[in-house]
Amino acid sequence: MSADQGIEGNTIKIGSFLPLSGALGGIGSGLKVGMETYIKYFNAELSGEVGGKKIDSIFLDDQFVPEKSYQAVKKLVESDKVFALVGAVGTPGISASMDYIVQKGIPFVYQGSGAPVLYAPPKRNVFPVQPSYIFEGRVMVKFIADHLNGKKIFVVYQNDEAGEGVREGIKEILPDYKRKNVTVVKEVPVDRSMTDFSPVATQIKQEQPDAVIVFAFGGLAVGVVKAAREAGIDFQKIKFLTTYVNSDPIWFLMAGNMWNDIYCGAWASPTTGDYYKNFMRVWKQYSGQKKDPSPYNIAGWIAAETFVEGLKRTQKLFGSITWNNFIKAMETFNEKGGWSGGMAYKLAFKPFNANDKTCRFPQEYLYFVVGVKKQYQLYKQAKTLEELFIKAY
Template identity: 45%
Template sequence: MEKKFIKKLFVIAFALIFTLGIILTGCGNKNNEQASIPASQKEQTKKELAQGVTDTTVKIGTTLALTGPVAVIGTPMLHGMQAYFNYINDQGGVNGRKIELIYKDDQFNPAVTVQKTQELVEQDKVFALVGTLGTPGLLASMDYIVQKGIPNVYQGSGSSKFAIPFKKNYFPVQPNYTTEGHVLAQYAVDNLNAKNIVVIYQNDEQGTEGLNAIKEQLEKLGKSDLLKAAVPFNTTDVDFSTPVLKAKEANGDVVILLGTAKPLAGIAVKAKEIGYKPQFLASYVVSDLTMFKLAKDAWNGAIVAGWAYPIYEKTKDEPKVKLFYDTMAKYFPNETPSGYHVAGWIAAQTFVEGLKRAGDNLTWDGFIKAMETFRDWNDGLAYKLTYTETDHSPQRAMYFMKAIYKNENEYTYEIITDYIEPK
């Protein structure tokens, strides 16, 4: 985002938490069979190379939590994708093909994610899975996807395992937790002048990867002594007295929060209850306005990371932001667009851009090669995506926002920095 905008805008930023990815399937091995096919049949065979593809359609799928507590993320993410695909289909589709999206509820259960992924690939014969959600399920299905060789674009997760080690068929988009941990530590030292850092982290992939990255960056900066305590919690916890009291006992003036919305809101509320007022510095996973509804004034003043192009009143006239709002209003008029909608929108945008570049003869190999032509792609709501033949690392740049809570009806995030990359 241009520097002249980033410092003055207010934003609904995006939880991304969390977690979003896409799986593309086809039959790339048929390319080697083409030489033995009679010339009269070659044109027809070209159009049969990838499953889920016809002359007029390309069928894709996704798995998200559409029931249970994580449905508050999965449902708007799905609607964000549907809105963008509807917009594209209204224009005739991509290269003459309209996009058909099949979605399945995985309940945020890894075993169900694996089952539904296999169904989509082997029974529904989709060409791609787009915008799948949830670190546990995406990691559980990763070996299967790698073995199949299907392109996988935008995982709804910040796990670095989708990019490291390199996987030819994976195209992460949102920053991974390692990048974020580096940026959070750097910001705490350079911008907040932290004296005593405490990390309160979710005891899972997100929290542990982020904590390790914070330690790495502090060591790199020669500031390892600033980390006074690292306190875990579980997603099932309802009482956050222990982590908050431990942070207070360590005299933490900057408390870095790594986790999802509900527990982090509980931590902020508990801190307010006992009169503990550190500077909270939180993961982009909780950058959606949901935090204000959960924590209310306890979230006021928190600083939160962001990564997607900001959307709010003052950016609505920018073409790519206006398109988002107008399209959401057309297809989902009763919903207030959120960061979760944006996540789905970005997943769909990234996939569609790959389709456009792949051309008419749609195969897995062709799609992967097309994705590898991205160089600082900035036309959508993601920021400067680049993929090469040897590196599919996601976005590295992030910015920071400050939570402003006035009352139950007035709250927002205000951007306070430009995009920052770890040193």
């Protein structure tokens, strides 16, 4: 294995492992379409910025099974000999493969997970992008206290590593709001084996909180919301928040009007101006899709876009693309207040320091959208992104 592997002539080979079939196949497939769209755009219009090199991508289906994730990673690294791993989905498979990835030293850019293991402790070759669930927990409390003026918070959390992350974030920040008397009145776990969420709704009614954090993915979140509606809970009086993982408008198809009034986390920069015009041009020209891009498509776009930004910096700083040069180039993202040149916002990777987890912090900023008439809209009108985004730390 060579630190120059994956570069053959003018081709840079990258690999992704993600669910393309099974229960979560829609998420992985959405990410794949977004990545492919950006890669086609890069190869056709931007490759001159990295010495004329083109990107070739390999996508392996791990079906959201950790053992298959690990085998897919080994194949990509040892058999396909990719230059970098770009784009993965799911905390279990990423966690199962992490020791191997760190041992090999191959660059790993963008993981479809907010698990703290991605940056704490920091790993020199691993560059997480989407916000940590710890960050999201902190931002949710800030939003409830500062924007919704809430004090009593009820937490429904998915009983797994991701759920523990958001709980940790909430616990971290509560002391900052002690003077405002912000408290968590109750925490209730949910898991994928559950089909009856009415006991959760009953407890919410009993506690009468100002806000309910529903940190659960997909059908679990819909189940909690549906049970709360059926229990007669007034979503205008008790505000419901959920994770950015549930930001796809597909939830309006799954839950209908029940999903109205839900505040949902978001982290990709709201697309406006010339960037948005070009993005939509590229989407229509290269995606092969007739519908507008989903959040999963956008996540894939961001994965490829972030990797390419690293390539551009490598070419500019060093003139030759190797693992070491690429990693050093990624470590310049913190300059000028962080990189906001794409859909990510203020990504700020710094030179590696094993004792400083912030050197591999993913995006620290989130904002919220709210369901209105079966579609999302921004939680407030803002003149600048600085006004819109809420910083975790």
